[in-house]
Amino acid sequence: MPDQPRRVAVTGAAGRLGRAVTADLAAHGYDVLSLDRVRPAEVVGQFLEVDLTSYGEVVEALAGVDEHRPADAVVHLAAIPAPGLRTNAVTFANNARSSYDVYAAARAVGIRDIVWASSETVLGLPFDTPPPYVPVDEEYAPRPESTYSLVKVLEEEMARQLCRWDPGLKMVGLRFSNVMHVEDYAQFPAFDADPLLRKWNLWGYVDARDGAQAVRLALEHPARGADVFVVANADTVMSRSSASLVAEVFPGVEVRGDLGEHETLLSIAKARRVLGYEPRHSWRDHV
Numbered sequence: 001m002p003d004q005p006r007r008v009a010v011t012g013a014a015g016r017l018g019r020a021v022t023a024d025l026a027a028h029g030y031d032v033l034s035l036d037r038v039r040p041a042e043v044v045g046q047f048l049e050v051d052l053t054s055y056g057e058v059v060e061a062l063a064g065v066d067e068h069r070p071a072d073a074v075v076h077l078a079a080i081p082a083p084g085l086r087t088n089a090v091t092f093a094n095n096a097r098s099s100y101d102v103y104a105a106a107r108a109v110g111i112r113d114i115v116w117a118s119s120e121t122v123l124g125l126p127f128d129t130p131p132p133y134v135p136v137d138e139e140y141a142p143r144p145e146s147t148y149s150l151v152k153v154l155e156e157e158m159a160r161q162l163c164r165w166d167p168g169l170k171m172v173g174l175r176f177s178n179v180m181h182v183e184d185y186a187q188f189p190a191f192d193a194d195p196l197l198r199k200w201n202l203w204g205y206v207d208a209r210d211g212a213q214a215v216r217l218a219l220e221h222p223a224r225g226a227d228v229f230v231v232a233n234a235d236t237v238m239s240r241s242s243a244s245l246v247a248e249v250f251p252g253v254e255v256r257g258d259l260g261e262h263e264t265l266l267s268i269a270k271a272r273r274v275l276g277y278e279p280r281h282s283w284r285d286h287v
């Protein structure tokens, strides 16, 4: 049989990140199976409506249904994407259950490559307790401050244990910063007026196209096992220097290394080093 392109199931395909990820994967030759409980405005590849809190539906979706062939890999983005959108118990029930179902169904049908959306929140957002040092990175224990974030930490732990059970499995968790599309950049210059306005995530962001790049690189990353990476853009949302922001808002917090003028305070050094991630977009090119 001729080689078929790799089929990647993308959950949350209708979402902010999902639409960028599905477009990027399709542009790079992947066969995309878009999964969501909502139909995307523009369907990439094939679409199958799935409620991820129904394990049977997830198994069938990944194993193949009628004209949908089985998936070779999974990108799991679906979630209630922030604290405070729904009640905490609803967020927990939807997000934790969906992730368990996706991870377990993937294993059940023999999928070994799973890339999934963790979150910058596990680094201690909104930083009412100052960060241990900046730029923050993957080296300190998670500090979830909300139920939403707590679920991301539980998912990171679940990934570690599942990979311990099954050393052939790869589960890459991407701790995305605040996802932005080009149309969001018009509001950025207004952030400068108040340094406290975006202090909650250390003035970080990630362009959806760069987030998609990180997903693709994580899919192609050959290592096995569980790992996590902070994924942000190379710069902050501010015109002021990163050093002056830290000095004013987090006096006394250790600054590690030499900070570039607008350098991100959410370190992407590990993603650069291990995945070859390099953000290609900046809000500064659009405003």
Ligand SMILES: NC(=O)c1ccc[n+]([C@@H]2O[C@H](COP(=O)([O-])OP(=O)(O)OC[C@H]3O[C@@H](n4cnc5c(N)ncnc54)[C@H](O)[C@@H]3O)[C@@H](O)[C@H]2O)c1
Binding pocket: 011, 012, 013, 014, 015, 016, 017, 018, 035, 036, 037, 038, 050, 051, 052, 053, 076, 077, 078, 079, 080, 081, 082, 094, 098, 117, 118, 119, 120, 175, 176, 177, 178, 179, 180
């Ligand atoms: N947007 C951000 O700034 C941000 C930052 C860090 C991490 N994340 C994470 O990235 C991922 C994607 O976020 P987003 O901004 O694209 O969110 P989004 O709300 O735009 O998209 C999420 C999608 O998941 C779907 N979904 C949710 N629960 C589902 C279920 N039970 N069954 C089927 N589909 C379901 C929704 O219908 C929606 O289309 C999430 O895991 C989120 O936690 C987002």
